Amino acid sequence: MNPTLTTATAARVLAQLRADRRTLALMLVVPCVLLGLLAWMSRDTPLFDRTGAQLLGLFPLVVMFVVTSVTTLGERTSGTLERLLSTPLRRTDFLGGYALAFGAMAVLQALVATGFAVWVCGLEVRGPLGWLVVVAVASGLLGTALGLLASAFARTEFQAVQFMPALVLPQLLLCGLFVPREEMPRALELVSAVLPLSYAVDALGSVATTVEPAGELGADLAVLAVFVTGSLGLASLTLRRRTP
Numbered sequence: 001m002n003p004t005l006t007t008a009t010a011a012r013v014l015a016q017l018r019a020d021r022r023t024l025a026l027m028l029v030v031p032c033v034l035l036g037l038l039a040w041m042s043r044d045t046p047l048f049d050r051t052g053a054q055l056l057g058l059f060p061l062v063v064m065f066v067v068t069s070v071t072t073l074g075e076r077t078s079g080t081l082e083r084l085l086s087t088p089l090r091r092t093d094f095l096g097g098y099a100l101a102f103g104a105m106a107v108l109q110a111l112v113a114t115g116f117a118v119w120v121c122g123l124e125v126r127g128p129l130g131w132l133v134v135v136a137v138a139s140g141l142l143g144t145a146l147g148l149l150a151s152a153f154a155r156t157e158f159q160a161v162q163f164m165p166a167l168v169l170p171q172l173l174l175c176g177l178f179v180p181r182e183e184m185p186r187a188l189e190l191v192s193a194v195l196p197l198s199y200a201v202d203a204l205g206s207v208a209t210t211v212e213p214a215g216e217l218g219a220d221l222a223v224l225a226v227f228v229t230g231s232l233g234l235a236s237l238t239l240r241r242r243t244p
Contacts, residue, residue, distance in 0.1 A: 009097020060140030066146030106140025145231035
């Protein structure tokens with residue numbers, strides 16, 4: 001990987017995102033609106049305090065998956081990727097640049113959503129807010145990596161979006177947000193143990209309920225890092241120059 005080419009790719013992607021107000025709204029505004037709706041609906045119940053922190057990991061994953069997969073596939077179908085890869089730019093530089101750009105957006109999204117949830121919606125968190133941001137960023141990076149991987153197999157933007165039910169929804173159902181993982185049937189509990197979103201939800205739950213969660217977060221963040229690295233590596237092996 002060439003750091004100069006990777007950084008240049010990231011700068012180009014960020015410039016495109018800055019000019020795309022709809023995508024910026026999807027990444028920064030929509031999560032806050034959804035958090036606000038949940039807080040409003042559950043104002044007389046403990047639902048928001050129980051699930052709000054975990055949702056800070058869900059929204060970055062879903063949003064980054066959709067935006068990354070569609071954007072990457074658009075560059076391939078338009079021929080931009082083929083032209084770029086005819087230069088000294090390598091696939092790892094391209095994917096690294098995308099990961100860097102959307103990683104920066106994940107940081108911004110996590111800061112905005114966390115601040116809105118805590119200071120506007122009144123989310124109560126026992127642990128340091130910084131850890132909420134760290135795990136939310138890790139979840140956003142996971143969504144970016146999975147989006148890049150999905151774009152390598154899809155042929156159209158619609159097909160890229162269709163990958164979301166297959167890659168994201170099972171994780172949503174089995175991550176422990178609705179039913180604690182230890183209370184699931186044994187087979188489903190074992191499946192949930194190999195899904196990365198489960199570890200993001202566990203980590204955010206630890207931050208929400210533990211004053212000093214650092215000791216409990218190491219394993220969860222390590223698992224997320226493995227999934228992100230593995231997805232990016234597999235995406236680099238399967239990324240095509242153009243859609244046939």
